[in-house]
Amino acid sequence: MATQLLWRLTITNIIIISLFILLSGVAVYQSACFLVDRITDVGTARQLSFNSTLFQYLWIFSFIAIVAGSLIHYFMMKRMMQPITELTQSMKRLKDGTYPAVLETNSKDEIGQLVEHYNELIILLRENEQNRNKMLTDMAHELRTPLSNINGYLEGLSKGVIEGSPELYQSLHLEAKRITNMMQQLHQVKEWDSLGEQSFPKREMVDIKELAANCVNLFEWELSNQQIDVVCQLDESRLFIHREGIQQVLTNLLQNAIHYYQGKGAIHITGERLETEYKLSVSGPGSFISEENQAAIFERFYRIEVSRSRETGGSGLGLAISKEIIEQHNGTLQLRTDGYHHTFHFKLPLPKRM
Incomplete structure (x- = not known):
């Protein structure tokens, strides 16, 4: 060409x-x-x-x-035209299904800019492919264990090797429920990814204090059984947000704080009205999180303790979904911890005064 x-x-x-x-x-x-x-x-x-x-x-x-x-x-x-020739050959390799090496260019003209944009595209496609493969591998790994358990027990029941009992049926039900929850969370991740830069069609003015109180009420029975206190200290404010999205973030953070609760002290939910933002945080004592785990804790399917996460039904998607939701609100979800006492916090923009 x-x-x-x-x-x-x-x-x-x-x-x-x-x-x-x-x-x-x-x-x-x-x-x-x-x-x-x-x-x-x-x-x-x-x-x-x-x-x-x-x-x-x-x-x-x-x-x-x-x-x-x-x-x-x-x-x-x-x-x-040498860069265009190299660009054409690189595109042919990309079309054949292989990711070519990044092209070198020292030019700052239109052709040089074209090559730079193409290099950025190659890097982005390669990263997306790696993330996709990692996600598929993680999904296969996460589904293999519960499906193997269900298949093994059902095969034993069909052959008469083991006898059915309420406890066994309850265990099989929990395994099936965990698979269903994982599929639902994956669907939620896909939904939030698809929104991209779009604005939320269901944004509305929400009383953030009332929303947080509703989230706490969802765990009232579990908190009572585990004898965990929750302290809410939130400044009054109304925010223009996606109600279901922020409620899901608070629910995920509070659920993690309860499931991984270790030590003494209450779980604190605080809300602070700043000059242009509203800062929300959920903090409490929990299992140890190393510096390495802190950097990867928001990745999909990442779990600190695999065995404990399976006991509590964790799939490693809750924080990833929460991160997506907060980013769609032009914010960032962050973790501050000394290793044993963890605080997850994020900021939401205050509505502009007319």
């Missing part, structure tokens, strides 16, 4: 240069012949000889100029 374009540009250039030089040569020839003809002491023979010699030289010089100009133009264009 690039070679064909190069030859088309070269042929076009040859035609333009040839026309320009030939027209210029004819003009010079006619002007010189006219001036010589005006000289009175020049005879007819000398006039004809001058015209013939000038015509020959003009043809020679015109031919040299056309060839030299065409060659110079060809090699200059070939050098300028």
